[in-house]
Amino acid sequence: MPENREVTIYDIAKHLNISAATVSRGLKNNPMINKNTRKKIADAAKQLGYQSNTFASSLRSKHTHTLGVLVPRLNSYFMSSVLAGMENAANRHGYNLIIAQSLEDAEKEKLNAETMFNKRVDGLLISLSYNTQHINHLEPFFKRKIPVVFFDRVYPHNESTSIVINNYGAAYNITQHLIEQGCRRIMHLGGNVLRNVYKDRLDGYRQALNDNRLPVIQQLYLTSNLSEQAGIEAARYILDMAPDDRPDAVFSANDTAAVYCMLTLKAAGIRIPEDIAFAGFNNDPISKVIEPNLTTVDYSGDTVGNTAVTNLINHLKGDSNLYITNSITLRSDLVIRASSLKKQIARN
Amino acid sequence: MPENREVTIYDIAKHLNISAATVSRGLKNNPMINKNTRKKIADAAKQLGYQSNTFASSLRSKHTHTLGVLVPRLNSYFMSSVLAGMENAANRHGYNLIIAQSLEDAEKEKLNAETMFNKRVDGLLISLSYNTQHINHLEPFFKRKIPVVFFDRVYPHNESTSIVINNYGAAYNITQHLIEQGCRRIMHLGGNVLRNVYKDRLDGYRQALNDNRLPVIQQLYLTSNLSEQAGIEAARYILDMAPDDRPDAVFSANDTAAVYCMLTLKAAGIRIPEDIAFAGFNNDPISKVIEPNLTTVDYSGDTVGNTAVTNLINHLKGDSNLYITNSITLRSDLVIRASSLKKQIARN
């Protein structure tokens, strides 16, 4: 006889001739309750096939043990590492993740944020879409003091934490490295400067040129969405230039564009790094497979995710009304590989 | 004065001197309600900063518009494509995704399944961990008729849908292809045969050998977790063999192991495909970057995800008590690339 009502704490209570309140307490292992009754309750729960109803609980207790995660895209190596790190940390603390992607669309980001709010997530983890201009859509969170943690593509907000790496410094160093290899006409493939990550990488690149008294050449700066296609188009752009105008190095703001640019140039007979040296960003798996291996910047998505969630949960467990604003800068490492080692290769 | 109570439909009701029931209906655009009142309600809602409380609604209406997704790992190319596809389809239908990973651990899978049940997901999408032996942990879902959709790593269950590709056929074809290239000693790098995907790929490989009257050689079958490290170890295993015993081709059950095996062999002076031809599985981005490009099996994670969610939601919207069990086999394509083109390359 398929009874279709849920098994509730009342059923357990009736079964044991005790009150629902006691069952509720016993199930949470409240030490006030007699150890014996606790055991009896647990047994009865198992026997009756009781499964606690999280949102009935949430309705009462005002917290969901659920974190919202809002990212531009789910299917990139970096982002899936971040998610893996987040899930790990969340799980460890008894939290769950509800995940949505904006597909780089500010409007969708707004809708998703609203959904997450309506689901009453205990906190929000967000990396902004390509063209998000403001964060008005996060106001409901701010108003209700629901903590928001920005990561990677962040937005200045003095009541939220941001998790980033030093994009400026990493870009500066990688550009400096190319310069030390003898490169003088370094091209940069960048993204939308609305986003800190691309702005900072561009700034770092430019500053390195300045500090080395190299000109910043307008023609050697391309912005795009840094997709495979964008990499291929960058290569065509280079091939269309008069040979003397061509760059002797390319620093791309991500590995995907770098790699597909390399592949296209190689197919056209350009030698790497002899003719054009390369550097990317992210340490994507493809950077270790392309030949010559791509010089890049390594930073752990896993760590970003872990840090973001851990930080958020700490706020949640502490006094969330008084927590201190901060920005956490994670470590990143320059990974030097053959694609940028101009002089050394040339010596052979 | 920071009032910390939520804005509820009662506030709107009071504000407009109407009943909460009307507000509830109006907010859902119930056509029974006067268009005028509907507008007034919407306006008041905006004005008062009302945000619907999803789980109060869920408590009453018995459905959460949330789907649980339980995967072995979040951070693989295939899985992140699947998730992207799922999120897309779910979003399109007004559903959300709550995501957890088992980290290939059956115990963790069990715990996660329980959490998902407790959150009363409307349906569960699951790909089994490496060593899951049974699906007793899904019983609560079956008992409550909550639809479960298996994808990729599935389990036979006559009240659930499975989304797969024809792993057997794809493996058969790719092995046949290698044989047609003149390969006679084809090694197979496989996974745990507990999982259909690896069992079927192994079977397809073996059948192709049989059909071509080639011996199935014990030493040429290695099982592992198909990680980078496993690929490297497979290469070492090959290099340790007497040259005459070595395979003349390797068919790996995933691209990662294939690519790292290739890289290691290349570094040791083995020529690919002349000495050893290669084929993988998944059409991971690295397969397009390795040189020579890896022959592989393409199937869209995006489509898997989309299909799984769409199917699930169809059940949800239809009569979920009567839905018909089925197994959906998605298309996959053999992608032939240079790494396996033994004869052609040799001719040059």
Added chain:
DNA sequence: TTGTACGCGTTATCAT
């Protein structure tokens, strides 16, 4: 240590 009683915010039912 346990029980009573109420409320969380919404929706379904029945009535008007």
Added chain:
DNA sequence: ATGATAACGCGTACAA
């Protein structure tokens, strides 16, 4: 077309 009321399952202040 709208209102009154109960109920969803749980947690907690207060009482015992």
